[in-house]
Amino acid sequence: MTDFLADDWPIAAAALPFSGRTADGRSVTEAGPDVWREVLVEVADAGFDRIDLTDSWLRIGDLDARGLTDLSAVAAEEGVVPTSVSAIRCSVIDRERGEANLAYSHRTLDAAAALGIETVSFGLHQALTPDQQAQLWFWTVEGHRDDPADWDAAVARLRELGRHAAELGILVSLEMYEDTFLGTADSAVRLVTDIGMDNVGLNPDIGNLVRLHRPIEPWWEVVEKTLPYANFWHVKNYARDEDVARDLYTAVPAPMPYGLIDYRRAFRYAIEQGFQGVICVENYGGDGLTVCADNRDYLRRHVLPTRAGYTRGASRVRQIGHAQRGAS
Numbered sequence: 001m002t003d004f005l006a007d008d009w010p011i012a013a014a015a016l017p018f019s020g021r022t023a024d025g026r027s028v029t030e031a032g033p034d035v036w037r038e039v040l041v042e043v044a045d046a047g048f049d050r051i052d053l054t055d056s057w058l059r060i061g062d063l064d065a066r067g068l069t070d071l072s073a074v075a076a077e078e079g080v081v082p083t084s085v086s087a088i089r090c091s092v093i094d095r096e097r098g099e100a101n102l103a104y105s106h107r108t109l110d111a112a113a114a115l116g117i118e119t120v121s122f123g124l125h126q127a128l129t130p131d132q133q134a135q136l137w138f139w140t141v142e143g144h145r146d147d148p149a150d151w152d153a154a155v156a157r158l159r160e161l162g163r164h165a166a167e168l169g170i171l172v173s174l175e176m177y178e179d180t181f182l183g184t185a186d187s188a189v190r191l192v193t194d195i196g197m198d199n200v201g202l203n204p205d206i207g208n209l210v211r212l213h214r215p216i217e218p219w220w221e222v223v224e225k226t227l228p229y230a231n232f233w234h235v236k237n238y239a240r241d242e243d244v245a246r247d248l249y250t251a252v253p254a255p256m257p258y259g260l261i262d263y264r265r266a267f268r269y270a271i272e273q274g275f276q277g278v279i280c281v282e283n284y285g286g287d288g289l290t291v292c293a294d295n296r297d298y299l300r301r302h303v304l305p306t307r308a309g310y311t312r313g314a315s316r317v318r319q320i321g322h323a324q325r326g327a328s
Contacts, residue, residue: 003276003312006304010278010320011296012050012083013043014234015057017288029059033070040078046293050083051075052280053117060085060115061108068114084119084232084278085112086175091124092157093150105161113168118320119232119278121203122161123175124154124182137252137284139211145179154181155194162200171318173203173232173277176222178212185217185225192229192317201231201317207282210260211238211251219261227270231317235295236282237261253284256295257302267303274315 004010018039020028028035036058043051053060063071075082087108090101105122112120124146132138146154158174165172174182174192182188182202192202204226209216237259238251256263267275279299283291 003308003310004304005308006300006306009300009304010050010083011048011299012052012278012280013046013048013289013292013296014052014086014280014282015039015043015054016086016282016284017292018057020056020058028057029062029067032067033074036071037074037078040075040080042289044078044080046289048293048296049079050081050278052084052086052278053082054086054088055090055108056088059104059108060111061087061104061106063111065114068111072115082115082117084121084280085117086121086234086280088123088175089125089127090122091126091144091180092122092161093124093146093154094126098153098157102157102160106164109161109165109168109170112170118169119171119173120165121173121175121232121234121280122158123177123203124180125175125177137211139178139208139251140213143179146181146183151181154191158191158200159195159197162195162197166197166199170199171231171277171320172197172200173230174200175203175208175234176205176226177208183209185222189225189229198318199231201277201315202226202229203232203234204230205234205236206261206266207234207236207238207259210240211253213249213251215242215244215249220265223266223269227266227275228273228316230270230273230275230277231315231319232277232280233270233275234280234282235263235299236284237263253286253291255283255291255298256281257298263299264303267299271305272311272313274313274319276312276315276319278320
């Protein structure tokens, strides 16, 4: 299997900057291919040939067979390959919606397989609270916290998804997010280890932790502990300031080169650990797609390896296969 280089590494635009509702209030999922095309054209015009189907925009697990066929067709027409899925805020241990979320997650895996997608990311973060929704930046207010009593249920249900995904040839990636079982490096590694499947790894979205307005784990310690288990990666950055004496912590979104996380160093270490997964570039606020495109260019020009023969170790989890490598 050939190692990825800067020019061919699969980098997907997150659909995160796009609303799940049309201007007239319809669900994007139900609105159909003409509406989907509008976003795909924007993504293509920004220089992307791949997209992460973030379900805050489009819930492929709720599409019927005709909808999946239409989505595949319109994506092909616009030259954008659906490369990964990020199913967010559908925790399988939500006390009220856990079983419904589990069923939706299974449908998402089936839909991903129908679209030829090899990587699906799930998390344990739950719906934003009204207090969070009222803020400029939702992460400045504390939201849901996982209950330690639900650990075994999380392992069992995520293992169930892992088994289903393995039958479909799909990698499951678990997104790091504050105050969940994936909210610290040690807990995230313990969770994926307890699940114990080689097609289930981590999505070390370190930005989710760096942006918190409170003390955090050192970002490099998170990198060192989690990247050996990474099979997919949401990347974004934040400018962070700390005044410990005054108990003051702030963070705002920033393009990848200008935030706290040194992604040049992080990717060097990740590749040494065997990382060969899809990269999904994200950003909150402003012209998010343009920042995503700038982040993609930064990775290709300054961070990812440009020559064959670079040092790459063996990953502790399975990485993407030949099908994704052939898509462009």
